[in-house]
Amino acid sequence: MAVKRQKAITWALGLAASVAILLWKPTVLIYGLQTAGLYAAIAIPMGLVLGIVHIVNLAHGEFMMLASYATYFACKALGMDPLFAIIPTALVTAAFGWIIFQITIRRALKAPELNQLILTFGLAIAFTQVINLMFTSQTYKMPLDYVSASMDIGDLTFGTWSFVFIAMAMLFSFGLQFFLTKTTTGKAALAVGQNPRGAAIVGIDVYKIYGLVFALALALVGAMGALFLTKSAIFPQVGSPFTMKSFCLVAMAGVGNIPGILSASILLGVAENFLRAFRGTRGWADIVFFVLIIVVIMSRSLKGRKS
Amino acid sequence: MNRSTSRIITMAAIAIMMVLPAFAGDYPLQVARNVMMYMALAITWDMLLRSGQISFGLAGLVGLGSYATILAVVRGGMPDWLSILFAGLFSGLVAFGIGFFILRLRHTYFSIVTLALGEIFRIIIHNLHDFTGGPEGIVIQQGVMFGGKSGPLYWLTLAGLGVALAASYWFEKSKFHFALTAIRNNEVSAKTSGVNIFRWLLATFVITSAIQGMIGGIFVQSYGFASPDSVFSADFTLLPMAMALLGGIHSTVGPILGGILLGLVSEWLKLQIPYGHLVVYGLMIIVVILFMPSGLLGIARKAGSRKSTDENQRRAV
Numbered sequence: 001m002a003v004k005r006q007k008a009i010t011w012a013l014g015l016a017a018s019v020a021i022l023l024w025k026p027t028v029l030i031y032g033l034q035t036a037g038l039y040a041a042i043a044i045p046m047g048l049v050l051g052i053v054h055i056v057n058l059a060h061g062e063f064m065m066l067a068s069y070a071t072y073f074a075c076k077a078l079g080m081d082p083l084f085a086i087i088p089t090a091l092v093t094a095a096f097g098w099i100i101f102q103i104t105i106r107r108a109l110k111a112p113e114l115n116q117l118i119l120t121f122g123l124a125i126a127f128t129q130v131i132n133l134m135f136t137s138q139t140y141k142m143p144l145d146y147v148s149a150s151m152d153i154g155d156l157t158f159g160t161w162s163f164v165f166i167a168m169a170m171l172f173s174f175g176l177q178f179f180l181t182k183t184t185t186g187k188a189a190l191a192v193g194q195n196p197r198g199a200a201i202v203g204i205d206v207y208k209i210y211g212l213v214f215a216l217a218l219a220l221v222g223a224m225g226a227l228f229l230t231k232s233a234i235f236p237q238v239g240s241p242f243t244m245k246s247f248c249l250v251a252m253a254g255v256g257n258i259p260g261i262l263s264a265s266i267l268l269g270v271a272e273n274f275l276r277a278f279r280g281t282r283g284w285a286d287i288v289f290f291v292l293i294i295v296v297i298m299s300r301s302l303k304g305r306k307s
Numbered sequence: 308m309n310r311s312t313s314r315i316i317t318m319a320a321i322a323i324m325m326v327l328p329a330f331a332g333d334y335p336l337q338v339a340r341n342v343m344m345y346m347a348l349a350i351t352w353d354m355l356l357r358s359g360q361i362s363f364g365l366a367g368l369v370g371l372g373s374y375a376t377i378l379a380v381v382r383g384g385m386p387d388w389l390s391i392l393f394a395g396l397f398s399g400l401v402a403f404g405i406g407f408f409i410l411r412l413r414h415t416y417f418s419i420v421t422l423a424l425g426e427i428f429r430i431i432i433h434n435l436h437d438f439t440g441g442p443e444g445i446v447i448q449q450g451v452m453f454g455g456k457s458g459p460l461y462w463l464t465l466a467g468l469g470v471a472l473a474a475s476y477w478f479e480k481s482k483f484h485f486a487l488t489a490i491r492n493n494e495v496s497a498k499t500s501g502v503n504i505f506r507w508l509l510a511t512f513v514i515t516s517a518i519q520g521m522i523g524g525i526f527v528q529s530y531g532f533a534s535p536d537s538v539f540s541a542d543f544t545l546l547p548m549a550m551a552l553l554g555g556i557h558s559t560v561g562p563i564l565g566g567i568l569l570g571l572v573s574e575w576l577k578l579q580i581p582y583g584h585l586v587v588y589g590l591m592i593i594v595v596i597l598f599m600p601s602g603l604l605g606i607a608r609k610a611g612s613r614k615s616t617d618e619n620q621r622r623a624v
Contacts, residue, residue, distance in 0.1 A: 122591075248423075
């Protein structure tokens with residue numbers, strides 16, 4: 001009962017805050033939601049890997065960075081639009097991720113958690129630095145016309161292209177929900193996530209599922225890498241903030257809670273854009289996620305002490 | 308290795324370090340300083356690792372200490388030597404404040420929050436533009452400590468390494484060793500045996516952070532300049548990690564061993580591949596974790612124990 005009331009209060013507060021922001025500075029809410037879509041779409045695959053393979057992939061954003069670079073040079077060579085590259089990039093990234101999983105992460109699955117963290121951290125550094133070595137720290141950007149599309153409502157003008165990220169986040173979220181609850185493989189993956197030993201006993205090939213889920217997550221990351229390229233310039237370190245922010249969102253939502261990631265990213269996206277809206281506070285937007293994670297920790301530890 | 312040989316090696320190492328400034332030129336001393344600095348960081352990183360918590364925030368704390376020193380000197384007019392101690396104190400205090408929250412987290416959560424620390428400190432430095440000089444950095448106007456003479460700077464860095472070594476030795480010989488090992492092995496059983504986990508972790512985090520901040524202070528005093536890119540450089544996180552892992556974690560000897568090996572290699576690599584030499588450390592970390600998680604020391608120990616069992620078997624026959 002108390003939980004229900006608390007939930008209702010949270011929802012009411014959130015709604016009131018968004019209505020207030022909508023009336024006062026509508027662009028903050030619009031851009032906030034767009035940013036939220038981007039964050040959520042990148043964080044969902046990390047949540048999937050954490051929930052089922054039980055690995056925190058510190059190279060998460062770096063995989064996306066690699067996908068973006070691959071897309072950039074493929075599109076440059078073939079004169080192709082990055083949008084057509086989404087599915088091929090997803091497939092290539094998935095294959096690449098599967099190979100990386102088999103030769104490195106799989107060996108560390110039985111090792112202590114610390115080893116896995118250091119391993120994926122090493123992967124992240126290796127990826128960033130290989131790109132740094134090959135293409136230097138120069139930024140690359142695709143000149144695309146449709147990205148600057150905008151819309152007017154009354155005297156309000158805002159960019160519309162980034163709504164594609166929201167669509168993507170929705171697609172990932174519902175697609176995964178469908179995959180995990182309706183298909184046999186998805187149900188097996190869910191079982192492995194809940195209890196690997198039990199899943200092995202009933203005849204599920206646990207390691208095969210791990211590889212599959214990792215590849216699936218990387219397919220989503222790869223698709224986001226291609227899509228990210230349409231909007232943003234890329235450079236070797238472009239992925240690392242996304243690793244941290246994704247983890248922040250997954251931690252806020254709680255492991256295995258995909259809808260939670262969506263609401264957490266709305267909070268993060270709107271808060272960041274709220275700070276960006278003022279000249280004086282613009283530079284501080286990037287530490288919002290850190291503050292959020294501290295607040296979440298605090299409230300959880302207080303709650304833990306109460307109960 | 309028995310006690311007398313290890314004592315001889317230690318004595319020899321101390322002797323070499325003492326006489327080095329007498330005959331080595333400026334460049335070898337500069338290399339030695341870098342090696343010692345990274346080694347000190349590797350040791351402090353390992354000290355926290357002994358409790359089972361990984362920090363990815365080395366660069367953050369080094370950078371914090373660097374800025375504490377340089378701002379104390381430039382804005383506060385503090386004497387050089389005092390500013391280095393101030394860096395240690397300041398980093399320790401910040402670590403206490405942050406640790407109070409983030410040490411309620413364990414393992415993964417703690418590690419990732421520390422990973423963010425470097426980024427957070429960097430953003431704060433960027434934004435406090437008027438006070439910190441922002442992205443362009445800040446210079447000590449009156450010049451480098453000791454007028455940039457390599458001899459005294461060598462002794463200064465050696466002192467920094469000495470503090471790290473002493474702390475690590477103290478950790479190994481005192482109650483810290485038992486407390487941290489108990490926490491690493493099993494927190495629940497540690498707690499039931501009356502170990503106050505939070506307090507021990509906080510103490511360890513504060514002590515290691517203070518030393519890391521002090522090393523940052525020494526770094527900035529030897530170069531007379533700090534910018535977000537130079538003092539929050541990923542080198543400060545990566546190289547010490549790679550050193551400690553290669554040498555063998557959970558010991559003082561491991562990071563020293565890895566520090567000497569990798570430190571010399573890294574100076575050579577910096578000349579060979581100026582941009583992107585970090586890729587070597589990234590790959591090294593991966594290989595060490597996958598194939599020799601206990602490092603060179605672990606391999607040596609295994610070889611040693613195999614030898615002794617061989618001897619025992621021979622004797623038995």
